[in-house]
Structure formats: structure tokens, C-alpha cells
Amino acid sequence: MAEIQFHPDLIEELHAAQHVVVLTGAGTSAESGVPTFREAQTGLWAKYNPEELATPQAFRRNPKLVWDWYTWRRELVAQAQPNPGHYALAELETLVPNLTLITQNVDSLHQRAGSHNVIELHGNISRIVCSKERRVVDTWPDTGDVPRCPHCNAPLRPDVVWFGENLPQEAIYLAYKVSGDCDLFLCVGTSALVHPAASLPVAAIQNDIMTVEVNPNTTPLTPHADFHLQGPSGQVLPALVEALKQFRNRHSG
Numbered sequence: 001m002a003e004i005q006f007h008p009d010l011i012e013e014l015h016a017a018q019h020v021v022v023l024t025g026a027g028t029s030a031e032s033g034v035p036t037f038r039e040a041q042t043g044l045w046a047k048y049n050p051e052e053l054a055t056p057q058a059f060r061r062n063p064k065l066v067w068d069w070y071t072w073r074r075e076l077v078a079q080a081q082p083n084p085g086h087y088a089l090a091e092l093e094t095l096v097p098n099l100t101l102i103t104q105n106v107d108s109l110h111q112r113a114g115s116h117n118v119i120e121l122h123g124n125i126s127r128i129v130c131s132k133e134r135r136v137v138d139t140w141p142d143t144g145d146v147p148r149c150p151h152c153n154a155p156l157r158p159d160v161v162w163f164g165e166n167l168p169q170e171a172i173y174l175a176y177k178v179s180g181d182c183d184l185f186l187c188v189g190t191s192a193l194v195h196p197a198a199s200l201p202v203a204a205i206q207n208d209i210m211t212v213e214v215n216p217n218t219t220p221l222t223p224h225a226d227f228h229l230q231g232p233s234g235q236v237l238p239a240l241v242e243a244l245k246q247f248r249n250r251h252s253g
């Protein structure tokens with residue numbers, strides 16, 4: 001990709017920002033080999049639509065199918081590595097006074113890249129809980145069927161938020177709070193279609209906060225963002241961090 005040019009207003013705003021908020025979606029993990037929800041599922045799962053599998057109804061109707069889908073994704077995520085976009089966000093956290101990273105992703109790649117202040121809006125695929133008590137269960141016998149809770153015998157499930165389920169109250173409350181009260185809002189790798197996450201950039205825009213979208217494609221957010229950095233986050237984010245460091249070198253002393 002040719003040298004990415006950033007508008008001086010963006011770099012100056014990033015330099016001066018006391019609190020940067022970043023919202024990430026599945027596109028941020030695409031270059032780590034984790035398929036996004038918009039891409040057709042690969043292989044075994046080609047005939048299923050994630051929005052039909054990631055629901056309580058699907059789990060009630062066919063718990064083994066849903067459990068096996070998550071086992072496949074959990075193994076894929078465990079083998080994935082953070083990409084330069086994840087590392088750039090972890091570095092940006094060290095370059096600004098305060099950075100809150102809100103993610104829709106359930107793959108822990110931000111934390112594995114070194115980001116600390118992460119809000120997981122939709123849970124985490126590697127955490128398994130009892131479907132009744134929601135207590136975390138660390139180990140379960142591999143019976144070939146859906147494992148059951150050792151305490152109440154209910155089926156186990158991934159600790160993620162399914163469509164039609166409420167988000168963790170604390171997480172969404174904090175996410176709204178910081179999105180409407182920050183100095184710069186970066187929206188990275190999300191189709192901006194899933195709510196309530198998709199309303200977070202709207203909170204920033206409604207509060208006249210500079211909003212920047214990083215996405216190779218356009219989304220419903222694009223016309224409303226101050227800047228659309230069109231490209232893969234694994235290339236755009238490292239270039240943005242580099243541009244900030246060069247700006248500071250030129251203006252230091």
C-alpha cells in the first residue's frame with residue numbers, strides 16, 4: 001500500500017487528545033485469519049449464517065451444533081496471532097494519556113497484543129460458563145456431547161452475548177459513557193450494523209467528537225465520520241501511530 005497520508009487536523013487532534021476511545025469489530029482480527037461475520041463461513045460451516053447460530057434459540061434447538069461451532073472457532077482463535085493493527089493499538093495506549101478500547105470481538109487478541117484497558121462488549125469465546133447459573137467452568141469431560149455443569153448439570157455454553165441477549169450492563173454503560181465524553185473516537189473494522197455497539201460512534205458524533213473510521217469498505221457510519229481511512233487496519237493503524245510519532249519528533253523541544 002502506498003505511503004498512507006493523514007490529514008494534519010487528524011494528527012494534531014490525536015497528538016492533543018487526552019482520552020482516545022477505540023471501537024473495534026471483526027475486521028480488526030481479519031488479518032489474523034479470524035473470519036469476520038460478513039464473510040461466508042468456511043468449510044464445515046459454509047451453510048450456516050452466524051446470526052442464526054449465535055442465538056439462544058439455536059442453542060436450545062441444537063446445542064451440539066452450536067457447541068461444535070464454538071469449539072471450532074475457539075480452536076481457530078487460540079491459533080491466531082495478533083496482527084500489526086492490534087499491536088498498533090497497544091502502542092497507542094502508551095502514547096496518549098488515556099485510551100479506552102471497546103471491542104465487539106470475543107477473541108482476546110487485543111489483550112494478547114498488550115492492550116490493557118479493554119471493554120469486551122460481547123464476552124469472550126474462551127470463557128465457558130454454565131448456561132443456567134452463568135458460573136465460569138474451567139474444565140469439563142470430553143464426552144463428545146455438549147458438556148454439562150458439574151454443579152447443576154445444565155449444558156455449558158461460551159460466555160459470549162448472543163443475538164437477542166442483553167450486553168453486560170457494566171460494559172455497555174461504560175462504553176456509552178466514554179464514547180460521548182472523549183477527545184477522539186476511532187471506529188475500526190466494524191460494519192456498524194450490530195446494535196447497541198453501532199450506536200457508540202453515534203454518541204461520539206452527537207457530542208461533536210472527531211470520529212475516524214478505519215475500514216477497507218464503506219459502512220452506514222462512513223458519511224457521518226470526519227475521516228474514513230480506507231484500508232486494512234493492519235496497515236492503517238501502524239501508519240497512524242507512526243505519523244503521530246513523527247509529528248511529535250518534528251514538534252518536540
Ligand code: BV8
Pocket residue numbers: 024025026027028030031036037038039051054104105106122160161162163164165166167188189190191192193194195196197214215216217219231232233234
Ligand atoms: C441486544 C458474540 C437487547 C457472539 C455478537 C431482533 C430481535 C432481537 C434483537 C434484535 C433484533 N433486531 C435487531 C436486534 C438487535 C441485535 C442486532 O443488532 N442485530 C443486527 C444483526 C441487526 N443486537 C442484539 O441482539 C444485541 N443484544 O440488542 O439486546 C435486546 C434483547 C432482546 C430483544 C431485542 C433487543 C446483541 C448483539 C451481540 C451479538 N453477539 N458476538 C459470537 O461472536 O458468536 S455480534 C458479532 O457480530 C460480533 O461480535 C460483531 O459485533 C458482529 C459482527 O459485526 P462486526 O464486528 O462489524 O463484523 P462484520 O463481519 O459485521 O464486519 C466486518 C467489517 O470489517 C466490515 O465492515 C469489513 O469491511 C471490515 N474489514 C474486513 N477486513 C478488514 C476490515 N476492517 C479493517 N481491516 C481489515 N483487514
